[in-house]
Amino acid sequence: MARPVAAIRRLTDWCPGDESARRFARGDASDVPLHASAHRPCSPRALLLIATTTLVVGSALALSAGMFIRYRFAVTTALLVSTSASWSPYSGHVRAATAVPPLPPPSGAVVTVSTEPQLQSAIRQLASNTTILIAPGTYQLTSTLYINGAYTNVAIRGSADDRDSVVLKGPGMNVAAYGEAPYGIWTGGNVQGITIANLTIRDFYYHPIIFNAGTQRPRVYNVQLIDAGQQFVKSNPDGAGGGVNDGVVEYSVIEYTTTARDSYVNGVDVHTGANWIVRDNVFRNLVAPPGGLAGPALLMWNHSSNTIAERNLFINCSRGISYGLQAAGFDHSGGIIRNNMIFRGAGQPGDVGIMVADSPNTQVLNNTVFLSGTYGTPIEYRFAGTQNVVIGNNLLDGAIWARDGATGVEAGNLAGAQASMFVDAAAGDLHLVASATSAIDRGLNSPAVTSDFDGQVRPQGSAYDIGADEFGATATAYRIGGRVADANGAAVASATVSLSGSQSQSMTSDATGSYAFSSLAAGGTYTVTPSKSGYTFTPTDAFFSGLGANQTANFRAGDRRRGVGRSDERIRPYAQDQHVLDGRRIGTVAGVRHRRRLAGGRHGGVVDRGRRPDVAAGAADERAGRHG
Structure with a gap:
């Protein structure tokens, strides 16, 4: 699905997954239109200020990203959020974490x-x-x-x-x-x-x-x-022609915080395995130290067969997907590689994005491979044993190379892709934009590919789009789910969770504290509210407007008899999340007081020694405290 300027509609798109749920635990989701530059990672010191007041849609201009955000909160608060590269919507966590x-x-x-x-x-x-x-x-x-x-x-x-x-x-x-x-x-x-x-x-x-x-x-x-x-995931053979x-x-994330120890590394490495499925994962930073070349992030070889690799995101990996690696009988056979996005930045050297090596009867369909010019042939198939290969509808910023005697059919591919075709190529967001007319409706219809990278139906226009993204695709139904837990993370079972708005449902949390409402109409407005005798909940409810993706709403339960706690228990997240972490002056921040003067209110509000804060008299340049 293409993501135009105002299409990211929830804070979990900016602050992926459970990290966003934790940072914005007191907020109710609402529309979050973002300037296009918001997709691009900022420096680690760049800060996003979200100033809001009780039940009021607040707005703020990001200090360095040119971003406009509207967000509805249940309490008076001000949040400062780092917008470092690891927090970019397409730096890796977003789809794997939120869906x-x-x-x-x-x-x-x-x-x-x-x-x-x-x-x-x-x-x-x-x-x-x-x-x-x-x-x-x-x-x-x-x-x-x-x-x-x-x-x-x-x-x-x-x-x-x-x-x-x-x-x-x-x-x-x-x-x-x-x-x-x-x-x-x-x-x-x-x-x-x-x-x-x-x-x-x-x-x-x-x-x-x-x-x-x-x-x-x-x-x-x-x-x-x-x-x-x-x-990271190793699957060994049995030495007698069999394996796992x-x-x-x-739905997993495989990554290095910096680089591998040496070059002997893969994300998923399967020897002699049949019928594996690798889907909806993120592979990030699978690179060797300077001067080395890491192995493929996904390697299926040594007589493996019939692998399906789909809807995976590869960010800054030395090599992406490889079915087979060497000429040795057949190294892999059959299988399909479809709807994957593979991105590598200009500053990260590396090798091929997709390799089919001594793997007959393999299909490579509707992938987007953008290596920022770091490797001239992002898709290769090689060796004489690679026969009857079909390579179609792929979008790449280089050429396809049939090498060392490989044979197959190439159809509907678009080489030489430009960064301007994507929402934000520099950040690895390879969704198409409306001006990418050379890819939209220019592909060949394929019965082996009925959806796109986001799991949304193809085609949306007169024909398939080229690459992993089908521009303009929208899902018709989504789910809202989450977990109810106490302050220690223990499950709160049998809590009543009610859904209201465009649809009305009610259910109870299970033994793990989990709940889920499925088949919710896209575009609807929904409120999720937990309740259980003897408990209060933070947030009190979660609001979703214009539902456009699967959503997560987690709730923290507190014992009503014990109250919500004093400042040392309840205000610690407020202090950690909402002060300037590097001491920079940011101007007026309404309603913020020093940690020692804050206490939690029964209904999730923030009071100053028993009084509601005067939002007009906030500290002008609140700085990080001893505990913040």
């Missing part, structure tokens, strides 16, 4: 753990048809979580849908003295169906996740993998 459908509640036995020793014990005592549910927190692993034996349908899940709430941490990707924790999660033996979901795994010397021979049907769902010493089959990696 993750929640998993259904666990079935079978459920073992809940809240400490690292409990987690290790649950792994040792694991039985088939069991889910290990991990409470929010950071778990420094003393040993790899080994699942080795005959198990069926087991799962390791964070207790919340927020993958940032549970962190499994290793010794460090550069720490060779890793002790008993070389990996994060290791499976092997005869594991038939394993789900790893709703958590972060980071800082391991080898692999955060490794599936060994005997594992089948693994699923990695809504997982963030950070800073691996080698491959029917794997799924989806």
Whole structure:
């Protein structure tokens, strides 16, 4: 779907996923028209000022981004938000974070753990048809979580849908003295169906996740993998012509904070695997240190087959997708690569975006590959074993290269794409703009591609658009979901969650605190309100106007009898989120007082020693305090 200037309509587009829910926990969503330059990352010191008052639509001009935002809040507040590159809507988190459908509640036995020793014990005592549910927190692993034996349908899940709430941490990707924790999660033996979901795994010397021979049907769902010493998700063969089959990696983020340790790295690396699906993921910064070339972010090879790679976003990776890698019999066969966006900035050297190498009968359809001139042939197919390949409707800023004897059909592709064709190529937003007429309605209809990068129906005009985005596409229905939890992140079950507005529904939160309203008409106006006897909720409700995407609304429950707490408990987020973090003078900020003078009101407001603040007498140049 194309995103013109005023098309981003919610703060989760600017502050992706659960980070935005946390930063704007007291606000109700409303229209958020953004200047086109808002897509472009700002320097880490650039600040966005959002000044608002109680139940009033406030507006502010971003200090350095030329941005106009309207946002409706439930309390008087002023927020200062960093607009560094990692917060750009297309720096990686936005789709993967804001559109993750929640998993259904666990079935079978459920073992809940809240400490690292409990987690290790649950792994040792694991039985088939069991889910290990991990409470929010950071778990420094003393040993790899080994699942080795005959198990069926087991799962390791964070207790919340927020993958940032549970962190499994290793010794460090550069720490060779890793002790008993070389990996994060290791499976092997005869594991038939394993789900790893709703958590972060980071800082391991080898692999955060490794599936060994005997594992089948693994699923990695809504997982963030950070800073691996080698491959992030590794799937090994059995040495006898078989491997791990029917794997799924989806709605996940795989990234380095800076660079890899060396060149021996991939995001997903599958040997001899059949029928894998890799979709709706973000791969970011998979690069080697200067002078090296990292492996493909997604590598399916060593006699793998029938892989589907779709709707993935690759940001600043040395190489993107590779089906096969070398001429050795067939290295991969069949499969499809469709609706992926691959971006690399001009300052990041690298290699090919999509490679089909010794992979016959593979289709490469409707991808957008913009490498900013860093590599002249963004799509390549090579070796004589690569036959009957179809490469169609791809949009790229270079040429397609058939090399080393490869043969196939090329049709409907557009080479030489320009940055002006995209919403913001410099930030990796490769959605088409209206003036990209050389790509809009110029593609060939394809029964293998019925939707686009955003999952929206093709075609919208007289013919398919070229590339991953179908300009003007809109979804007809969306969902609003989220979680109800207490201040410690524990689930609040059986809370009544009511939906009003364009549709009216009511449901109760499940055992994990989750709820979801589905099939909501696009463009509608909706209010979500939680309630439960004996509790107050922050925010009191969540308002969505002109629903244009799946939305998340999380609520924090407080015991009414205990009140909302004093300043040290309730105002800490206010102080952290709403002061100038680097001491810069920003002018008048209405209604802001020093932390020690603030206390939370019963209804979510902010009072100054029991009094409502005078919004006309705010501090002119509030600076970061000791705790802010």
